[in-house]
Amino acid sequence: MSAPVTAAVSAQPALQISGLWKSFGQLRVLQGVDLTVAEHEVVCLIGSSGCGKSTLLRCVNLLEPIDAGRIVVAGEEITARDVDVNRIRRRIGIVFQSFNLFPHMSVLSNVTLAPQKAAGKSKAQAEADATELLERFGLADKRNEFPDRLSGGQQQRVAIVRALAMAPDLLLFDEITSALDPELVAEVLNVIRELARGGMTMVIATHEMGFARDIANRVCFLDGGVILEQGAPSDIFSHPREARTQQFLERIIEAGRL
Amino acid sequence: MDRAVIQSTSIALVSSVIVFGLLGLVVVNAPGWPEVRNYFLNPQWFNYSLPKIVDAFGVNVRLFLIAEVLILVLAMVIAVMRSLPGPVFFPLRLLATIYADIFRAIPGLLIIVLLGFGIPGLGIAGVPTDPFLYAIIALTLVYSAYVSEVYRAGIESIHPSQEAAARSLGLNRFQALRYVILPQAVRRVIPPLLNDFIGLQKDTVLVSYVGVVEAFRESSIIQAAHFNATPYVALALVFLVVTIPLARFTDWLVARDRRRFLASAR
Numbered sequence: 001m002s003a004p005v006t007a008a009v010s011a012q013p014a015l016q017i018s019g020l021w022k023s024f025g026q027l028r029v030l031q032g033v034d035l036t037v038a039e040h041e042v043v044c045l046i047g048s049s050g051c052g053k054s055t056l057l058r059c060v061n062l063l064e065p066i067d068a069g070r071i072v073v074a075g076e077e078i079t080a081r082d083v084d085v086n087r088i089r090r091r092i093g094i095v096f097q098s099f100n101l102f103p104h105m106s107v108l109s110n111v112t113l114a115p116q117k118a119a120g121k122s123k124a125q126a127e128a129d130a131t132e133l134l135e136r137f138g139l140a141d142k143r144n145e146f147p148d149r150l151s152g153g154q155q156q157r158v159a160i161v162r163a164l165a166m167a168p169d170l171l172l173f174d175e176i177t178s179a180l181d182p183e184l185v186a187e188v189l190n191v192i193r194e195l196a197r198g199g200m201t202m203v204i205a206t207h208e209m210g211f212a213r214d215i216a217n218r219v220c221f222l223d224g225g226v227i228l229e230q231g232a233p234s235d236i237f238s239h240p241r242e243a244r245t246q247q248f249l250e251r252i253i254e255a256g257r258l
Numbered sequence: 259m260d261r262a263v264i265q266s267t268s269i270a271l272v273s274s275v276i277v278f279g280l281l282g283l284v285v286v287n288a289p290g291w292p293e294v295r296n297y298f299l300n301p302q303w304f305n306y307s308l309p310k311i312v313d314a315f316g317v318n319v320r321l322f323l324i325a326e327v328l329i330l331v332l333a334m335v336i337a338v339m340r341s342l343p344g345p346v347f348f349p350l351r352l353l354a355t356i357y358a359d360i361f362r363a364i365p366g367l368l369i370i371v372l373l374g375f376g377i378p379g380l381g382i383a384g385v386p387t388d389p390f391l392y393a394i395i396a397l398t399l400v401y402s403a404y405v406s407e408v409y410r411a412g413i414e415s416i417h418p419s420q421e422a423a424a425r426s427l428g429l430n431r432f433q434a435l436r437y438v439i440l441p442q443a444v445r446r447v448i449p450p451l452l453n454d455f456i457g458l459q460k461d462t463v464l465v466s467y468v469g470v471v472e473a474f475r476e477s478s479i480i481q482a483a484h485f486n487a488t489p490y491v492a493l494a495l496v497f498l499v500v501t502i503p504l505a506r507f508t509d510w511l512v513a514r515d516r517r518r519f520l521a522s523a524r
Contacts, residue, residue, distance in 0.1 A: 058422075061426050063422050063425065063426060086425075086428050086429070086430050087428070089425065089426055089427065089428040090427070090428035093426070093427075094426045096419065096422070096423065098419060100419045100420060100422065100423035101423075102420065102423070102424075102438055102442075103442065104441050104442050104445065113427070113429070113437055113438075114424075114427035114428055114429055117429055117433050117437060118427060118428035118429050118430075118433065119428070162427070163426075163427070166427055166428060
């Protein structure tokens with residue numbers, strides 16, 4: 001297993017995955033993934049559809065039980081037997097490809113539900129914090145709208161704000177622009193850029209190679225259930241070492257996505 | 259466009275007049291019509307029985323309203339029990355499944371009779387003997403089995419990604435159910451729920467078998483005393499007046515939901 005390229009600056013990595021295995025029935029999706037993410041680092045996961053990017057993120061959020069391996073977040077092993085999964089999930093935000101906003105709630109209620117019920121904030125405090133976040137991401141005028149009245153880009157921005165409202169230490173993004181019309185992609189990516197400037201630790205599964213090259217501190221290419229190659233974006237995109245990585249990037253370039 | 263509407267409306271009108279006119283002619287020219295008319299559609303007995311029946315119908319309405327509230331609660335408990343995941347909750351799931359199976363398998367009338375005669379028949383001191391009480395219990399047990407299935411269908415129709423989103427924010431299983439899954443599920447099943455309640459309204463007449471004097475029992479008493487079945491027709495009219503608006507309201511809700519769905523499907 002290759003050592004992580006970026007050395008962790010602080011003593012403790014924000015996220016450390018070692019030897020992660022995950023199967024769905026006969027299908028082996030993850031076959032020994034090792035990944036270390038330092039605090040304030042932005043890591044992009046790339047790879048063809050079905051390579052396990054989404055599964056990896058869902059495992060880190062404990063939405064999928066893992067078969068073998070360890071996941072440690074800020075020094076705490078979250079895959080240990082007796083951890084309180086609800087407490088862990090409060091510290092790790094995830095944003096999904098299909099937004100998954102709660103359709104029966106206004107934007108404000110979507111954002112304030114978990115801070116109130118899971119984090120125990122008062123309604124007034126949760127609403128004040130939510131309003132501040134919505135303002136920061138240009139959604140203040142949408143606070144009383146319902147999700148079906150918003151564009152896809154706005155819905156995804158609300159979903160990001162909803163995750164941010166729990167003040168997570170780590171944010172996971174699962175192909176969050178894949179369900180968007182092309183002209184709506186930029187507004188969502190700009191939100192992530194803004195978060196990166198603010199020092200948020202993020203793991204981003206994406207098909208937007210230009211964006212990955214632009215924002216990532218490190219790019220990981222997943223293939224065959226492992227991280228086959230990782231490195232600085234300039235290395236991965238310009239001088240991929242592995243044949244599979246070269247193949248994948250050639251197809252991406254052919255498709256005009258890089 | 260307007261011409262087409264006028265044309266189709268007039269065709270519908272003419273064909274309806276012909277069909278129903280012919281049917282009416284067949285009925286009034288039937289050999290037994292005068293006796294049938296006197297036995298079922300006697301204005302004198304209609305005027306005599308209607309106020310008494312409407313009066314007794316109050317018992318049906320009370321039965322219906324009380325049972326409905328109890329059903330909404332009990333059925334929700336059963337549905338949630340059946341929807342709990344994982345091996346820990348297996349006993350609860352099993353109990354709820356057995357309950358739903360038993361009370362959907364046995365005819366409601368049998369449950370009413372078994373409870374209404376059986377439990378007071380035990381003669382245990384302190385156990386109430388009021389048939390009205392057992393009527394409510396029996397209707398609640400029977401209809402909760404159906405309504406729990408309606409709820410469960412609603413719960414299962416909510417995409418798993420909704421629960422994933424709720425749990426990913428740190429809400430626990432019950433908070434996710436309470437704030438995210440159930441509000442959406444209930445909204446979705448309101449039309450089939452109302453359908454079941456139309457059935458419940460009608461089935462309140464079954465409790466007459468255990469001695470509750472409600473509208474059907476009242477009609478039977480008048481019919482037996484005067485050997486005229488017009489009270490049954492009067493009762494049928496009362497049910498029509500109460501039930502049809504609810505049925506139309508249900509249809510309207512279904513149509514509204516479909517329009518919303520089409521509007522939001524982009």
